[in-house]
Amino acid sequence: MIQASPLSQRPARILIVDDDGQIRQLLAGFLKENGLDVALARDGVDMRAAMAAERFDLIVLDLMLPGTGGLELCRELRRDSAVPVIMLTARSDDTDRIVGLEVGADDYLAKPFNPRELLARIKAVLRRTGTSEPAAARRGFAFDGWRADVLRRELVNPQGVLVDVSGGEFDLLLAFLESPNRVLSRDWLLEVARNRTADVFDRSIDVLVSRLRRKIEQGGDGSEVIKTVRGAGYLFMPKVMRA
């Protein structure tokens, strides 16, 4: 049910690097239950060993690690690998460092995180990296003068004004940006939005779409950005560029 890299049908293989034994085990259990294949490492040494032995589709990397810290490890593995990385942080100012220092992470999540949100982020990153583009090119999109920053989860309008969107709205927008000019079914979009938080579970995708529309269509030239295709789903109209 999980779509890993589109080229293979095997479940995506994830490496979890965290020094807290319980979190490691619990996270592994949760991700396995949700169809992912998981390996564990407790620090940088373990991680390097695991990376040398096999290829991973994604690495979940804790920032606070004994020995070599997460930031350094991320930079290190980015030197010779495009493997996507999601960083886990405990301090709010760490997020600034991840984004600001451009260590090459694809996404980050602050502890204590919602496991379902982590799952959703893993899936989103796997979807995006399926195109096998360089790591730096999958962290931003541009359309109609708008910019979406995947790492900061920010949306900026053509005037450079930050337009706040909820987590669900941003995930939905990302789904559109990954597949522009293609009709996306409600089921597919629901699959994208699902698991993000328990609350969004039953939220009709139509409500999310209308909220997103209200934010990105107002003040524009009145043209439709997200078009409803009767009986089929939704179509994202603008030309999308990766940036």
Added chain:
Amino acid sequence: MKTGMKTGMRTGTRTRLQDWLARFGLDTLTNRTILLMLIGIGVVHIASLHAYQIALDREATIAADARLADRLLTIKRAVMRVVPAEREPVAHELSGGPIEAHWSRTEHAVSGGPGSAEWESLRARLQELAPELTGGQIIIGANRKLENDPHLALISLQLPDESWVNVSVFSRLTPPSTNHGTVLSTSLMALGVIGFAILLVRWMTRPLQTFAAAAQRLYRGSDQARVPEDGPREVRELAIAFNEMQARIKRLIDDRTHALAAVSHDLKTPITRLRLKTEGLGDAALAASVRADLAEMEEMLDQTLAYLRGERIDEDMRPLDLGALVQTLVDDASDAGSRISFSPAPRLVLEGRPLALKRAIGNLIDNALKYGGCAHVTLGLEAANARLVIDDDGPGIPPEQRELAFEPFRRLEPSRNRETGGFGLGLTIARTILNGHGGTIALANREAGGLSVSVTLPLKAAAGS
């Protein structure tokens, strides 16, 4: 502004006396010193002038009495020497100035009269100067009371032949004492002293202003609040003590902040574990309830960290769409099942710190939902400000408690029980953040019942913030 670890310097609660002093410009040390010196110099000045004047007056009176006695004697002798028929013309001839003399068979003066005591010295003087005069009777009648009568006194001197010389005295022969010179010189001296005192007090109180400014900077969390350790020894010692105290306070605050922050951060690991463990719970209702508790704990940690961060700014100002920001918060609350309505405004763009503003406004909405059961959010434009109003249908806050509501760790209600959650940082954080944007927040009770929270945020960012 501000406000504990909030904005602006507190002027403190002033007593009525202080208010009263301030109204007369006596709030500063300089002015008070000048006033005290003025009063002191004035009192001494007036008292010494008065004493000097009394001494001067006594001398003058003695001299005048002597002169008057001389003249009376001269008149009496001259009158005695001539025949009765010529006595009246002679007496008249010798009149002049404040004296008018007449001769007659009878005495005109009546002894006593108001103010007669003043003339006793004259009688004594006459007896001393010319004892032979006392051979005859002297009757001194004072006339002080009759104001339209110019006579000061009527003095009748008996001649040896039982006739009388009556002398009217119109004024004392006192030369007016001119003390203007004295007054001027002493006044000049006083002015000089005061002028010097002003300079002195100014000079001596200048370090105090430095201390006040430094204390204020420390209060605002600046690291460079040390005062220069120079000047007179007393000031130097004060400066050293002040700097040491400052360092201790800063260390204390830093230690406690770090300790609290460390605890808050460390709690995140067990919460993460618990969250993961809820995924393994078979009982969906239990899992949901545990997750809700965890969410509440997380929120407390976040609020505590936000509070500890205080006015520390680690987020950049950037243009943001306030309407979209509020819309997200409203939608989130609505998704969580809250009763919330929103009247949006046409696009409102302002310079702000997105995460901070989201926290501030989120806190206000949470409060309305928690204590008021629902929230009616209205966003509008008012002059150059965005105006956000959050109304609820709760019990409101009595006017006298509204300022208290902004204090940290203050939960107003006894009626609002623990069930409502939170621990009293929401409004504190909101106000700190809004003030940091040059905005304001005000609480008012609605006529229809419930609390109305009004927020204004300038669309153009205040300079320097």
